[in-house]
Amino acid sequence: MLAALKRYPPAVRLLLTTTFTLTLARALTLPYLVVYLADNFQLPVSQIGLLIGGALIIASLLSLYGGHLVDTVRNHTLVIASTLVFALAFIGAIASRSAALFFLCLVLINLALAVVDIAAKAGFCALLPVDERAEVFAIKYTLSNVGYAAGPLLGVAMLELDDHLPFIASALIGLGMGLAYQRLGDRGLQGDAPAQSGAGFAQVALGLARDRRLVCFTLGGVLSAVVFGQFTAYLSQYLVVTTTPSEAARLVGYLVTTNAITVIALQYLIGRRISRQRLMPWLLAGMGLFIAGLLGFSWASTVPMWCLAMLVFTLGEIIVIPAEYMFIDLIAPEHLRGVYYGAQNLSNLGAALGPVMVGFALGHWWPGVIFYLLVLSVILAGVFYWRGTRRY
Template identity: 50%
Template sequence: MLATLRHYPLSVNLLLASALLLTLGRAITLPYLVLFLTSGYGLDVSSVGALIGGALIAGSVLSLYGGYLTDRLSPYGLILGFTGCFIAGFIGMWLTSSLPVFFLFLVLFNFAYSVIDVVAKASFGRLLPDGEQGRVFSLRYTLINIAYAVGPFIGAGLSNLSLHLPFVVSALLGVAFLGVYGLYGDRHVRSVSPGTPAFSFVSVGKVLLKDRRLVCFTFGGILSAVVFGQFTAYLSQYLVLTTDAQRVYSVISTVLAVNAAVVICLQYGVGKHIDSRRLTRWLIAGLALFLAGLVGFSLAQSLTAWALAMLVFTLGEIIVFPAEYMFIDRIAPMHLRGMYYAAQNLSNLGGALGPVVCGLALMYLAPAAMFYVLAAFLVVGGTLYVLGGSMAEKVG
């Protein structure tokens, strides 16, 4: 992996650094928002979930316009500007005592993070040859998971000292990246080639809606993300209903450790072998592993069984994520890459929907049936993935 980083130009490594540093800032603070909001604002757990979920959804939807800006403006200026918004979001959440203002800053932070994510993914396609796509997307996802593995532990230590400290440190990480990118970022990378005709946001939206490959893939991503977007949330819901608090802690700690270890150890090695000419097969394999993992969760009794089910589930994760990015990179016109990647970001809506779906399933069905409801979402989402992939192969 280090050899690959040395092989890439500085502009690519800076984009990879954004994934590591900004995700670390996110991972330091987000897990402790529940504690901060319940103690600082006196909210109950359901209100906190609605507030955080609403901010995540708003940030994902707004990122569509960020994708439009990505196709029109300089990546250098966009990354600097939205990193500034990222920093402002954390500073605002730290300083405000008003809940509505806190929510607006939370939306600003999520919006900024989503747009920088879109800019980075769109820029990889412009800065690297086709054969490097699977490798760089897997490397980026590995760095993101390293940040998510380390961030909560840093956040725990900081929040024990002061509930405001995670916001401060997250903002400082943004400042550090802003300074480095401001000095060394490539000012000359263009979003589109000179002479490309300008399009309005509405006209671009109509183009996206007419691309049936993208529509199928976006809805497939939303439905599938119900399963893998927030898996710790619905596993916690299931365990709270079926076992005691100590068992919940043991199982969640185990599956998180397995997930992080597998992604960090195998993501890059597996991802670099994903072939853009066989993306549909890779996606089917990844979704099959997700399905097997869900069956394993429904049957698990011991910690070993939970760990093995998580191992299989995570193997699906390390295949599907880079394959999704490569699919979008394959079908997106060069001048609309930002909008296509922003459309893919709408899969976050599925992640926000997952705990709601699982809560209803646990309310009205036998607890283990929740996993079979999730399997149904996965099958329908996978069918849309395959449909979109088959259309792309015909066009290709």
């Protein structure tokens, strides 16, 4: 991976650094977010879940317009503006005296991170030849997982010093990254939307809706994100029902560690081998590993069995996410890459839906049924992926 990073243009390395740094900054507040909301706004757990999930859903929907901006606004300007919004939103979160204002800040944080992420993907496609894109997507995803693994640990350490320190640190990191990008960013990167088209966002959105391959692949992404988007949330729900809260917390800790180690160790090695020519076989392999992992969860009775099932499940995640990036890269017109990646971001709707679906199932049926519902979601995702890879 280091050899690949060295041969990339400086602009690619800076985009990777920017997405990694902002992801790390976002992850600093994750371990304390629920407690912060409960302590400062006296919200019940159910409302906290709605607030956090709702912010992610709204940001995902708005990121479609963010993708349109990536296509029409100079990359340098948009990344700087997004990092500054990211920093100011964290400051606003600290200063918030109402849950509504905090919710707005959380939407802005998620949206700014999504726009930078889309801008980075579009930048990779503009700066690198086709045969190097799978590798850079794999590196980006690996770095994101490093950020999400290290961020909460640093955030917990900061909490020992001051309750607000993770938010302050996130704001300072965002501000510092914005200043660095202003100085070092490639001012030549610009949206490729043809000036003569005069197409506004509404026209572009209608065009997306008519792209049957994109629609199928977006639906597939939503259904697969139900399974991997917030797996820690639905596994925690299942384990709290079937074991004790302390045992559930202990086991989820093992599973999160297994997932992080597997992704960091294998993501680059596997992701760089995914080719545009064989996307569907790779996706089917990822879907099969998801199903095997879910069935493993349903049968697991010991810690080693749970961890083995998580390893298999994570291999599916390692394959599916870069393959999704590659498919969007394959079908997106050059001048609409941003908005196509914005459409892919709608898969976060599935991530928000997963814990809701599992919570409903646990309240009405026997606990193990959730894994078979999730297997069904994987199968339906595979069907949509298959239809998306067909030529019409």
